[in-house]
Amino acid sequence: MRIDPLTPPYSVEVQAQFDQLPPSWQPPFVHFTVLARDPRLLRAYRLGSVAYLQPGHLAIRQREVFLLRVTGRCRNAFEWCLRVHYFADDAGLTEPQLHASVYGSADDACWKTDDRLLIRLADELHDTATIGDALWAELQAAFPEEAILQLMLLAGHYRTNAYVSVGLQVPVDPRIKRPFPAP
Numbered sequence: 209m210r211i212d213p214l215t216p217p218y219s220v221e222v223q224a225q226f227d228q229l230p231p232s233w234q235p236p237f238v239h240f241t242v243l244a245r246d247p248r249l250l251r252a253y254r255l256g257s258v259a260y261l262q263p264g265h266l267a268i269r270q271r272e273v274f275l276l277r278v279t280g281r282c283r284n285a286f287e288w289c290l291r292v293h294y295f296a297d298d299a300g301l302t303e304p305q306l307h308a309s310v311y312g313s314a315d316d317a318c319w320k321t322d323d324r325l326l327i328r329l330a331d332e333l334h335d336t337a338t339i340g341d342a343l344w345a346e347l348q349a350a351f352p353e354e355a356i357l358q359l360m361l362l363a364g365h366y367r368t369n370a371y372v373s374v375g376l377q378v379p380v381d382p383r384i385k386r387p388f389p390a391p
Contacts, residue, residue, distance in 0.1 A: 209238070209242070209376060209377060209378065209379075210375070210376045210377055211242050211245070211376055212242075213238050213241035213242045213244070213245075214241050214242070214244040214245050215241070218244065219247070221247045222244045222247050222250065225244070225247065225250055225251060225254055226240070226244075228254070229254070232294065237286075237290070237381055238378055238379070238381065239286065239369075239372055239373055239376070239378050240253075240254065242372075242376060242378070243372070253368075253372075256365050256368075264354075264355075264358050265351070265352060265354045265355035265358050266355055266358060266359070268295065268298055268299050269299040269300055269301070269323075270322070270326060270355075271295075271299075271362070272291060272295045272296065272298075272299035272301065273299070273301070273305075273309070273319075273323045273326045273327065274326040274327075274329065274330055274359060274362065274363075275287075275291055275362060275366055276288060276291055276292070276296075276301070276306070276309035276310075277309050277326065277327050277330035277331070278330045278333075278334065278362070278363050278366045278367065279291060279366055279369075279370065280309045280310035280311075281310075281330065281331065281334045282334070282366070282367060282370035282374065283310075283370075283374060283388075284366070284369065284370040284373050284374050285373075285374075285380055285388035286373040286374075286378045286379070286380055286381070287366065287369050287370070287373055288309075288310065288388055289380045289381075289384045289386050289387065289388055290380075290381065290384055292306060292386045293383075293384045293385070293386050302318065304316075304318040305318045305319065305323075306389065307389050309327075310388070310389050311389065311391055313327070313331075314327035314328045314331065322350070325346055325347065325350055326359075328343060329343065329347065329359060329363075330363065333360070333363045334363075334367075339360075347359075
């Protein structure tokens with residue numbers, strides 16, 4: 209770790225924020241305890257990460273295919289492993305799909321047609337920070353505008369998450385038994 213996490217006892221303000229995290233995130237994951245060094249940063253980050261996971265415009269499989277690709281492309285082992293641990297089974301993802309979310313492409317045979325569009329979107333946003341006209345037209349045919357906005361916000365949030373987790377060399381939480389896949 210490049211920046212030491214805050215350790216208990218936490219200030220009243222920080223503890224109040226930690227108390228609002230989901231029970232499965234207790235004790236707080238280490239990246240939250242690093243950000244808690246400045247409670248304002250923790251609040252801004254926490255509200256973004258939790259808000260995007262609330263019921264929205266995407267099915268769990270759509271969200272997880274997309275976020276595993278976003279976190280996989282960023283080589284964010286901390287977040288990728290966390291998502292697999294908590295959501296991969298509910299999303300119906302297979303072992304070949306999990307591996308392909310990091311090292312494959314949208315053309316891999318393991319993906320369903322609907323998944324391919326999400327993989328392409330994650331790749332295009334990762335590579336160019338924009339959405340080309342052809343892909344935009346495909347997205348509009350497949351998703352309501354609100355879902356496209358949600359996908360864009362998710363990509364931005366989890367890219368920020370990668371800057372924090374990868375940049376600080378945050379290790380995979382010991383509660384998570386799934387390793388990041390090898391090439």
